[in-house]
Amino acid sequence: MDQLINQWIDPYYMRIIILVGINIIMALGLNITTGVTGQLSMGHAGFMSLGAYASAILTVKLGAPFWLAILAGALVAAAFGFLIGLPALRLEGDYLAIVTIGFAEIVRVFFLNFEPGGKAVGLSGIPKETGFTLVFVITVVVILLTAWLLNSRLGKAFYALRENEIAASACGINTTSLKVWSFVIGAFLGGLGGALYSHYMYFISPQDFDFSRSIELLNMVVLGGLGSIPGTILGAGILTILPEMLRVVAEYRMLFYGALLVILMIFRPNGLLGDVRIYDLKKRLGKKEVNTCRS
Amino acid sequence: MPVLMLEKVSQEFGGLRALDGVDLSVEEKSIYGIIGPNGAGKTTLFNLITGIYHPSEGKISFRGRRLDGLTSYRVARLGIGRTFQNIRLFNRLSVEDNVKVATGWTEGILARLFSRSEASHSDQKSSYEVDDLLGMMGLYEKRQEYANSLSYGEQRRLEIARALAGRPSLLLLDEPAAGMNSTEKVELMGLIQQMRDDMHLTILLVEHDMQLVMNICEQIAVLDYGRKIAEGSPYEVKNNPLVIQSYLGVEQ
Numbered sequence: 001m002d003q004l005i006n007q008w009i010d011p012y013y014m015r016i017i018i019l020v021g022i023n024i025i026m027a028l029g030l031n032i033t034t035g036v037t038g039q040l041s042m043g044h045a046g047f048m049s050l051g052a053y054a055s056a057i058l059t060v061k062l063g064a065p066f067w068l069a070i071l072a073g074a075l076v077a078a079a080f081g082f083l084i085g086l087p088a089l090r091l092e093g094d095y096l097a098i099v100t101i102g103f104a105e106i107v108r109v110f111f112l113n114f115e116p117g118g119k120a121v122g123l124s125g126i127p128k129e130t131g132f133t134l135v136f137v138i139t140v141v142v143i144l145l146t147a148w149l150l151n152s153r154l155g156k157a158f159y160a161l162r163e164n165e166i167a168a169s170a171c172g173i174n175t176t177s178l179k180v181w182s183f184v185i186g187a188f189l190g191g192l193g194g195a196l197y198s199h200y201m202y203f204i205s206p207q208d209f210d211f212s213r214s215i216e217l218l219n220m221v222v223l224g225g226l227g228s229i230p231g232t233i234l235g236a237g238i239l240t241i242l243p244e245m246l247r248v249v250a251e252y253r254m255l256f257y258g259a260l261l262v263i264l265m266i267f268r269p270n271g272l273l274g275d276v277r278i279y280d281l282k283k284r285l286g287k288k289e290v291n292t293c294r295s
Numbered sequence: 296m297p298v299l300m301l302e303k304v305s306q307e308f309g310g311l312r313a314l315d316g317v318d319l320s321v322e323e324k325s326i327y328g329i330i331g332p333n334g335a336g337k338t339t340l341f342n343l344i345t346g347i348y349h350p351s352e353g354k355i356s357f358r359g360r361r362l363d364g365l366t367s368y369r370v371a372r373l374g375i376g377r378t379f380q381n382i383r384l385f386n387r388l389s390v391e392d393n394v395k396v397a398t399g400w401t402e403g404i405l406a407r408l409f410s411r412s413e414a415s416h417s418d419q420k421s422s423y424e425v426d427d428l429l430g431m432m433g434l435y436e437k438r439q440e441y442a443n444s445l446s447y448g449e450q451r452r453l454e455i456a457r458a459l460a461g462r463p464s465l466l467l468l469d470e471p472a473a474g475m476n477s478t479e480k481v482e483l484m485g486l487i488q489q490m491r492d493d494m495h496l497t498i499l500l501v502e503h504d505m506q507l508v509m510n511i512c513e514q515i516a517v518l519d520y521g522r523k524i525a526e527g528s529p530y531e532v533k534n535n536p537l538v539i540q541s542y543l544g545v546e547q
Contacts, residue, residue: 156388156396163385170345170379172371172400172461227387279389279439 002131014132016244018200021135022193023236025142027220028229029189034218035226036150037182038162039088040097043104044190044217047077049209050107051191052198053117056126059199061116066129070195077191078184080107085183089176104214111206122205123198130200138196142189147229149185158182159227190217223264225274234272296359298323298465298497299344304353304363305521306339313339315521316353321465321514326491326498328512330505330532332542335518337501338380341467344499345377346370357465372400376458377467380501382450386443390434390453393442394425397460428456432486448479455486459494466490468500472507480504484511505543509533517542 006014030044055073058064064072080103087099111117118124149155160168161178169175198204216239224235242260246253264272297320306314314336321327329337342348344355346367355362362370385393429435432452437445442453451471458466471487472480484507490496502508508515509529517525517538525535532538 153395153398156392159388159392160385160396163387164383166347166367167379167383167385167457168396169367170347170371170377170383171397171457172368173396174368176366 002133005132016241018130018132018135020237020240021139022130022196022200023217023220023240024139024233025196026190026193027217027224027232027236028142028146029186029193030217031186031221031224031227031229031232032146032149032158032189033182033186035221035228035232036155036158036162037179039179039182040093041084041100041183041186042097042211042214042218043084043100043102043107044186045209045211045213046100046104046107047081047187047190048194048197048213048217049104049111049206050080050187051077051194052204052209053111053114053123053194054191055195056123056198056204057116059127059129060123060125066127066199070192070199073195073198074188074192077194078188081183081185081187081190082180084187085180088179088183101211101214104209104211108206108209111209118205120206122203122207124203126198126202126204128199128202130196135196135200138192142192143229143233150229162227219261223261223271225268225271225276228271228273228276231271231273231276238272296323297321298358299499300354300356301340301344302354302356304340304343304350304355306336306343306348307351313521314343314350314518317518317521317523319516319523321497321499324491324495324497325513326487326500326511328508328515329499329501329518330503330508330515330542331518334520336521337518338469340518341377341469341501344370344467345375368400371461371463374462374464375467376461376463376465378451378454378458378469378471380469380473382447382454384442384450384453384457387441389439390442390445391425391429391438393453394428394456394460395422397457398424398462400461425460428459432456447474448476451475452486455490459490463496465497465499468498468502470501470503472502472504480507483507487511 026044026048030041033039033041051073054076055069058069058072059066084100084103088096091099112120150158157168157173157178160171160173161175165175220235220239221232223239224231224233243253243257246256249256299319299321301317301319303316303318304314305312305316317340329340331337339348343350344362346362346365346369350363357373357375360373385396388396426435429438432455434449434453434456437449442450445453455471472483475483487498488511491498512529515527515529515532516523517532519541524541525532525538533543
């Protein structure tokens with residue numbers, strides 16, 4: 001299947017498409033933690049890193065099967081998501097952000113000094129198991145699962161927690177356990193994305209998962225619209241493709257990238273799809289219909 | 296046996312004694328009012344009952360069960376709903392979701408996750424319940440709107456609908472009439488009595504509007520500087536010299 005597609009699509013575009021898929025998976029995870037539940041996490045690259053290294057060490061050093069490795073990578077990240085979720089119970093906003101940045105830095109420095117991970121040199125020779133079909137299928141499954149979760153009555157409780165914690169609690173919502181769950185789910189998807197990433201890149205090093213990577217993932221969620229699944233998908237797509245399209249302006253690439261972000265946020269302060277609801281669109285269309293009936 | 300019992304409940308914030316040995320007993324299916332000047336400790340009392348604060352001293356029990364020490368969500372699951380003095384809605388959720396999110400928390404997390412399918416009995420039931428509640432509060436037409444797009448009076452009614460969604464047997468209303476005009480206040484009085492009669496609720500309310508309190512409460516407690524200075528029927532409280540001196544004032 002993959003070979004067939006590779007014949008038709010230029011490898012350069014293929015690479016971008018696959019990275020879009022991986023970024024969508026990770027950004028949807030961060031969207032649950034930060035966008036929906038409102039727990040500001042600026043260390044999502046830490047979970048990605050854990051997933052990438054855990055899975056790569058399993059396949060390279062221990063010869064584990066690929067499916068087991070990505071599952072293990074995601075679970076390791078989820079376990080750390082649980083640990084990071086615990087301080088989140090006492091902290092919020094900026095303070096929580098600092099803790100998550102600290103966590104991601106600890107993970108990065110740990111892998112800089114971790115012998116089985118190749119220390120600063122990085123880990124190479126990771127089997128290239130991640131292909132278009134797999135990323136496509138997992139991305140679709142993750143989109144459907146998160147949409148299902150957020151539309152369930154449990155999912156609404158995550159939004160309620162973001163909107164007003166005291167009121168949520170007075171409605172019978174166990175805010176403590178939901179906060180931890182939001183970190184566990186976010187970290188799981190971060191680790192899953194990391195595992196797919198390492199098995200696509202052949203090679204990973206701690207620099208791949210630095211602070212700027214965390215910010216990049218946060219940008220996708222904020223740009224798309226906090227809490228919106230279509231928004232997050234759009235944000236991940238744009239912020240993956242945009243730096244590639246800007247290659248034409250060579251060394252000014254990141255300058256344009258930054259400027260575009262600023263402009264987008266000025267015109268859409270709630271993110272591209274942050275305040276768009278199907279109901280509102282329908283209502284707008286419905287009004288037009290009524291008008292035509294009268295005329 | 297009273298539904299809600301407070302025995303010698305005190306609450307200190309630093310050196311400030313916000314509540315000082317307050318006793319209260321609220322009878323089943325009664326409408327019980329708490330009045331008093333600003334800063335008397337009325338809202339603190341609500342926060343103690345609903346587990347937002349834990350009392351420094353004293354006992355709170357609900358149908359024989361100790362409440363002090365329980366977290367807020369556990370208190371809610373025992374059947375105590377409340378509204379807030381400063382409205383606390385889930386602003387960027389629809390009116391309908393504001394109510395829906397408060398339903399059925401006794402079922403457990405997994406049940407909620409799988410309760411979306413149309414076949415699910417509990418979801419069907421709860422969705423009827425949500426519609427009924429919205430209808431009762433006159434919000435059914437606006438169920439798809441965002442909560443923060445509602446008018447002030449509507450937001451207060453939505454808070455009541457949300458508090459009822461958890462099927463409480465005791466409802467605490469913190470200044471339900473604040474900011475309402477006189478027509479809305481009259482409607483609210485009818486609504487409170489209707490809730491008590493139709494839904495078999497016990498209602499405890501804090502309110503500054505004396506017309507409302509004197510008209511619908513069967514029992515009133517007066518707080519001043521954290522102490523209960525009087526308790527009794529509206530007639531008794533209205534004519535209590537201590538209450539007149541500290542709160543009601545003398546008519547000129």
